[in-house]
Amino acid sequence: MVDSTAAPAKKMGKAIDLKYQPGFSQIAWLCIAVLYAPIAVLVLFSFNQNRSVTVWTEFSFDWYVKAMNNEGIRHAAWVSLEVAFIAMVIATIMATMAALVTTRTAPYRGMNMAVGVINQPLMVPEVVTAVATLIFFAIIKQLTGVSGIGYLIAAHTAFCIPFAYMPIRARLEDMDLSLEQAAADLYAPPFKVFRRVTLPLMLPGIMAGAMLAFIVSLDDVIITLFVAGPGETTLPLYILGQIRRGVTPEVNAVSTVFLGLSVILVTFIFLFGKGKK
Amino acid sequence: MKSKILAMITALGLTLTVGSVFAAGELHVYNWGNYTNPEMIEKFEKMHGVKVTIDGYDSNETMLAKVEQGGSGYDIVVPGDYMIAIMLKKELLERVEPNKMSNFKNVDPKWVDVYWDEGRNYTIPYQWGTTNFTVDSTVYKGDVNTLALLFDPPDELKGRINMLKDMNDVINAGLRYLDYPRCNSNKAQLKELNEMLVKAKANWRTMDYSVIEKLTSKDVDLSQSWNGAAKRARKDRPELVYSYPKEGFTGWMDNVAVLKGAPNLENAKLFMNFMMTPEAAALTSNFANYANGITGSEAMMNADLVSAPEIVMPAGAPAPEFVPPCAQEVTDLYSKIWTNLNK
Numbered sequence: 001m002v003d004s005t006a007a008p009a010k011k012m013g014k015a016i017d018l019k020y021q022p023g024f025s026q027i028a029w030l031c032i033a034v035l036y037a038p039i040a041v042l043v044l045f046s047f048n049q050n051r052s053v054t055v056w057t058e059f060s061f062d063w064y065v066k067a068m069n070n071e072g073i074r075h076a077a078w079v080s081l082e083v084a085f086i087a088m089v090i091a092t093i094m095a096t097m098a099a100l101v102t103t104r105t106a107p108y109r110g111m112n113m114a115v116g117v118i119n120q121p122l123m124v125p126e127v128v129t130a131v132a133t134l135i136f137f138a139i140i141k142q143l144t145g146v147s148g149i150g151y152l153i154a155a156h157t158a159f160c161i162p163f164a165y166m167p168i169r170a171r172l173e174d175m176d177l178s179l180e181q182a183a184a185d186l187y188a189p190p191f192k193v194f195r196r197v198t199l200p201l202m203l204p205g206i207m208a209g210a211m212l213a214f215i216v217s218l219d220d221v222i223i224t225l226f227v228a229g230p231g232e233t234t235l236p237l238y239i240l241g242q243i244r245r246g247v248t249p250e251v252n253a254v255s256t257v258f259l260g261l262s263v264i265l266v267t268f269i270f271l272f273g274k275g276k277k
Numbered sequence: 278m279k280s281k282i283l284a285m286i287t288a289l290g291l292t293l294t295v296g297s298v299f300a301a302g303e304l305h306v307y308n309w310g311n312y313t314n315p316e317m318i319e320k321f322e323k324m325h326g327v328k329v330t331i332d333g334y335d336s337n338e339t340m341l342a343k344v345e346q347g348g349s350g351y352d353i354v355v356p357g358d359y360m361i362a363i364m365l366k367k368e369l370l371e372r373v374e375p376n377k378m379s380n381f382k383n384v385d386p387k388w389v390d391v392y393w394d395e396g397r398n399y400t401i402p403y404q405w406g407t408t409n410f411t412v413d414s415t416v417y418k419g420d421v422n423t424l425a426l427l428f429d430p431p432d433e434l435k436g437r438i439n440m441l442k443d444m445n446d447v448i449n450a451g452l453r454y455l456d457y458p459r460c461n462s463n464k465a466q467l468k469e470l471n472e473m474l475v476k477a478k479a480n481w482r483t484m485d486y487s488v489i490e491k492l493t494s495k496d497v498d499l500s501q502s503w504n505g506a507a508k509r510a511r512k513d514r515p516e517l518v519y520s521y522p523k524e525g526f527t528g529w530m531d532n533v534a535v536l537k538g539a540p541n542l543e544n545a546k547l548f549m550n551f552m553m554t555p556e557a558a559a560l561t562s563n564f565a566n567y568a569n570g571i572t573g574s575e576a577m578m579n580a581d582l583v584s585a586p587e588i589v590m591p592a593g594a595p596a597p598e599f600v601p602p603c604a605q606e607v608t609d610l611y612s613k614i615w616t617n618l619n620k
Contacts, residue, residue, distance in 0.1 A: 050513065051513075054490050054493065054494035054496075055493055055494055055513070071315055072311075072315070072331065072333075131342075134342075134343070134346055135346055137348075138346035138347055138348040138349075139348075141348035141350075142347060142348045147348075147350050147540075225339065225343075226342070226343060228332070229305075229349065229350040230305030230307070230330045230332060230349075230350045230351055231305065231330030231332065232332070233332045233333060237332075237333070238310065238333065240310070240333075240335050241309065241310020241311060241332075241333025241334060241335050242310050242311050242333075243310070243335055243486065243487075244309060244310065244335055244336070244486065245309065245310065245311045245312060245506075245565075246311075246487070246488075246489045246490070246506065246509065247487075247490075
C-alpha cells in the first residue's frame with residue numbers, strides 16, 4: 001500500500017502542491033475558525049459567573065459545581081456513557097466480523113448486498129429509522145411486556161455498526177493478503193493466523209471504528225428521542241429539553257467536560273496508533 | 278469469543294427485564310425539560326415510598342409522537358391546553374377523575390370548566406401563563422399596552438424586535454391587532470393579515486425562541502415572550518416592562534394528565550392528588566416561575582414571584598384568551614402565511 005500511493009503523490013507534489021497555492025493558509029484558517037470558534041465560545045461561557053450564555057461578567061467555577069450537583073445532568077451523563085459504551089462494544093464486534101466476511105473470503109453471491117445492508121443506516125434518513133424503530137419497539141413492548149434500557153442499546157448498536165465497519169473494512173482492504181497466506185503456508189491453523197497476524201494488523205482499524213461508534217452513539221439525538229423510555233434521558237436529550245425554558249451555562253459546563261473527555265480519547269488513540277507503527 | 282458473546286447477550290437480557298422487576302413502587306413522569314422541581318419530587322417519593330423518574334421533552338408534538346404508539350412506559354405527561362384537547366380526541370388519556378380526589382377542593386374554580394377538559398375529569402392545572410411581549414422602558418417611554426409596538430413600531434424600536442418563532446403566537450397576535458377572530462378561515466381577512474405581517478417583519482430583527490439571551494445581551498429591546506421568561510430576563514435587565522396589550526393576548530396552561538395504559542396507574546393517581554396540594558404547587562411555581570392555579574399556594578411561593586407584574590396580572594388587563602386547536606383547513610391557511618413570512 002505504501003509503495004502504490006506514495007509514488008504518484010511525489011510526482012504530483014512538484015506540479016501542484018496544494019499547500020503552496022495562493023490563499024491556502026487564509027482559507028485553512030478561516031475553516032478552522034468557523035469550526036472551532038463556537039466551541040471556544042461555549043467553553044469560555046462555561047466559566048461565566050452569571051446565568052447568561054452571552055454576557056460575560058466574571059470568571060467562576062459556579063456552573064461546574066451546579067452541574068455536578070444537578071441530579072438530572074448526572075443521571076443523563078451516566079445513561080449516555082453506559083449506552084455508548086455497551087453499543088460500542090457490541091457494534092465493534094459485529095462490525096469486525098462483518099468486515100472479515102466481506103474482505104477475507106472469496107467473493108460470494110450476495111456479498112455486495114450484505115455490504116449494502118450493513119451500511120443501510122447511513123443511507124436512510126435518520127428520522128425514518130427513528131419512527132420505524134419507535135413503532136417496532138412499541139409493538140414488541142406491548143406483546144411481551146418487557147421494558148428497559150435494552151431497547152435503546154439495541155437501537156444505538158444498530159446505527160453504530162456501519163460507523164465501526166467502515167474504518168475496519170478500510171484497514172483490512174489496505175492489508176496485504178500475503179502475510180496471512182505466508183502464515184497459512186507455514187501450517188498455522190486459521191484461528192492462529194487470525195489471532196497472531198490478522199487481528200494485530202487490523203487493531204488500529206478496530207480502535208478507530210470503536211471510537212467512531214462511541215462518539216456517534218454519544219451525540220445521537222433523533223433516534224434516542226424516539227426510542228428512550230422512562231429514566232433513559234441521555235445528555236443530548238437533556239440539553240434539547242432545556243431549549244424552550246432557556247439554556248443555562250450548566251449545559252456549557254457539561255459540554256466542556258465531555259469535550260475534554262473526547263480530546264483525551266482522541267489523543268490516546270493517536271498515540272496508540274503511532275506506537276503501533 | 279462465543280462464551281463472551283453469550284455473556285453479553287445474557288447481560289443485555291438482564292438489563293431488559295430489570296425495568297419490570299421493580300415496577301411495584303415506581304412512577305414515570307414525562308414533562309417539559311427543566312420544568313419539574315426535584316425538591317417536589319423528593320417530597321412525593323418520601324411520602325409514598327415511590328421511586329420517580331423524570332424525562333424532559335422540548336415540545337408538545339415530540340411528546341405526542343412518542344406516546345401515541347402506546348407502550349412508552351410513561352405514567353404522567355404534562356401537555357399544554359390545546360394538546361390535551363387533541364389527546365382526548367385520540368383517546369390517549371386515562372379518565373382518572375381528579376374532580377373526585379380529596380385535594381380537588383384546592384383547584385381555583387376558574388380553572389375547572391376549561392375548554393380542553395370540561396369539569397376536570399382527566400387533568401389538573403400544573404402551570405399557566407400568558408404570551409405577550411416585554412420592552413425596555415428606557416428605549417421606549419410611551420404606553421406599552423398595545424400590539425402596535427409589534428406591528429407598527431415607533432422609530433426607536435424599529436429593527437430592535439424579536440418575535441417568537443411560533444406560528445400560532447405570531448398569527449394570533451396579528452389577528453388581535455386587526456381585530457379579526459381567531460381560528461380564522463376568511464380569505465380576505467387573512468390576506469390583509471399576511472400583508473400586515475410582511476410589512477411588520479421589515480422592522481423585526483429576529484424570530485427566535487431564545488428570548489432571555491436576546492434581551493439580556495441587548496441584541497433587541499423588545500421581544501415577544503412568555504411571562505416567566507420575561508420575568509427572568511428582567512432580573513438581568515431591570516428596565517424591562519411586560520405588556521398586557523389592550524387588544525387581548527393568549528393564555529396557556531400546562532396540565533398534569535395520566536396516560537391510558539399507564540403501568541403505575543395507582544401511583545399516578547396519588548401523584549395527581551399530591552400535585553393539588555398548595556405545597557407541591559408552590560414548589561413547582563418557585564422552580565418554574567409561573568402561576569399554578571392552586572389556591573393557598575401563594576403563601577408558600579417566593580416573594581419575588583407573588584409580586585412580579587409578569588405573573589400577577591394588573592386589575593385592568595383583559596382576560597387571557599385560551600385558543601383551542603383550529604380546524605385543519607385553518608391550520609393549512611396559517612401554514613401558508615407562516616411559510617411566506619419565514620421566506
